[in-house]
Amino acid sequence: MPSSPFSSVRGVFRAIAATVVPEAARLDENSWLELEEIIGKALEARPAGIRHQLTLLVRALDLLPIFRFGRTFQGLDPTRRTQFLLGIQDAPLLLLRRGFWGLRTLIFMGYYGREEGRAETGYRADPRGWEAPR
Amino acid sequence: MIEKAFDVVIVGSGAGGGTVAEELAGLARDGKKVLVLEKGPRFADSEFDGRELSMAPSLYAEEGGFLTAEGTMTLAFGSAYGGSTVVYTGTSMQPPERVIRSWGVPGLDFSDLDSRAKKYAGENGVHLLPPDLLNENNKLFVGGCDKAGYRAEQFPINVRGCKGSSLCNLGCPNGAKQGTHQVQLPTAERAGVEVVTRAEAVRIEERALIVQVQEKKPGAKGLPSEWAPGKYRIRAGTIVLAGSAIGTPALLLRSDLPGLPKRVGEGFTCHPAHILAAEHPHPITNDVGHPKSFFLDRSVEEGFLLETCMYFPFTTAKNLAGFGAPHSHLMHAFPRLQMILVLACDKAISGNRVTVDRAGKPVVHYRFTPEVITSLIRATRASARIFFAAGALRVHAPSADPPLLERSEIPDIDQRIEERHFKEGKISVSAAHLMGGCGMGTGPIDSVTDSFGRVHGIPWLRVADASLFPDSLEINPYLTIMALAGRVAGKLLEEKAWQ
Secondary structure, three states: OOOOOOHHHHHHHHHHHHHHOHHHHHOOHHHHHHHHHHHHHHHHOOOOHHHHHHHHHHHHHHHOHHHHHOOOHHHOOHHHHHHHHHHHHOOOOHHHHHHHHHHHHHHHHHHHOOHHHHHHHOOOOOOOHHHOOO | OEEEEEEEEEEOOOHHHHHHHHHOHHHHHOOOOEEEEOOOOOOOHHHOOOOHHHHHHHHEHHHHOEEOOOOOOEEOOEOOOOHHHHOOOOEOOOOOHHHHHHHOOOOOOHHHHHHHHHHHHHHOOOEOOOHHHOOHHHHHHHHHHHHHOOOOEEOOEOEOOOOOOOOHHHOOOOOOEOOOOOOHHHHHHHHOOEEEOOEEEEEEEOOEEEEEEOOOOOOOOOOOOOOOOEEEEEEEEEEEEOOHHHHHHHHHHHHOOOOOOOOOOEOOEOOOEEEEEEEOOOOOOOOOOOOOOEEEEEHHHHOEEEEEOOOOHHHHHHHOOOOHHHHHHHHOOHHHEEEEEEEEOOOOOOOOEEEEOOOOOEEEEOOOOHHHHHHHHHHHHHHHHHHHHOOOOEEEOOOEOOOEEEHHHHHHHHHHEOHHHOOEOOEOOEEOOOEOOOOEOOOOOOOOEOOOOEEOOOOOEEEOOHHHOOOOOOOOOHHHHHHHHHHHHHHHHHHOOOO
């Protein structure tokens, strides 16, 4: 089983993930582990440096709000967390925008890659197509 | 290193390589040795389970998320027996005369390409789906186009016995899509052409290829390679490169052959695309039925194409702009979503090219020109009008800020969707029509090959894939690739090039 790429920054990663997908705040521990395992598996095929870069990005996202709000990301309320990440998404620095785009993509992969996450959306494609009961 | 010898070796098994293999079937029947090398695996029919996170890593290079060097666009291309023909939607367009003529390639005869494409369309069962098999996602597009003053056209598609799983991009679970994995490659194999999967061409040497055959990883999908894992040196009378607009230039660049034309890797185009979604007040049939049945061609007037589409939850999520509650709302409205893929008709420009890194891996450099950005903006505005005309409540436009447009904003579409909101690294841009890198032309100064795919200055080396395009095709490319590949194979046979 691939290890969670965010084990050293789990608290802040989950806070970011629950801001990106609000429904993630309701996940139990097993579902969080499943989400992280999906991401870990996807990263296994990527260069090893990517995991390190992602951990650095998550740490930076925790600390950067101190300059604006006087608190770490984990210390912010949900409204300010969203406000902060909207700023990162629009950051003048391409590197920061790209980094956040990559992180949010992984979070979406982990959340909607789970059977429950997919089912929540109402997506029902079936290999039997028109013949499948709907 | 294991040594082997063949008369002709084809690198790649997609629209280009699969077609060349079929055209050389007679050669194999006559006792000549013809080999196809495919980097990806061969799949058993039962392995196509339609599940996004199990199929995408198995079928696509880098799970369909190959990032450009700038990190601002992802490229999707197949890596399997049949190449990208396993994962496309089967849309089968004849070569566009206007574009082919505009390429100005000496000796490239449009009518020849056209008739070859018609031949492959016949082989692959290309036809229009009957109305009773069209879903509402497609019908709403047609109706929306009518009301918005556009005329949608129906895509001919290459399916036999389509059940409407909507899962084309994850490999058809019912074997209905007639890619080279279903038609050309089996024909070639029956005639004696050898196909070896999990076989990566590492380097080209003088009339030889260095090939690495990979072992199947435990638990991975796909069948083991036909050859024992290991390194091979394969001598060949002629080598035909058909490893895609990324793979072929990359293989040439890391081979560093004497006399190789300097333009290898240049002229990369890809029809950069956005996925747009709109929410309707009631559920529609969208995740059942063929997903891409209609298109709107505005390539001449406004430099874009619109195509119907329907993607899977993760792919949809990553392509919608933003995050949080508005994003989540749209995701949870999936049964009510209509989708349109907008594609820009980009032009080959200096700097947009394929290179290799120090390890020999391909690197794609791509910058969005102002013209491409304007095309995407125009396409997004047109799509918004079509969505609303079709009855959508709200439209998600990545190049709007905020990205959700309500019906009350219809009069403001042009002001809400603007170039200034096209912020690289913020919004998702993806591409699957990868073209160029070994463009055809007159000589080694302006091109890599002639109109028959013969690499200038290296008579035993030919190219037969989308990398031949000297500029973008401005429509879905697979039939044109097949036609060009058929032409390359025809000349190879005429010249007895393996001797």
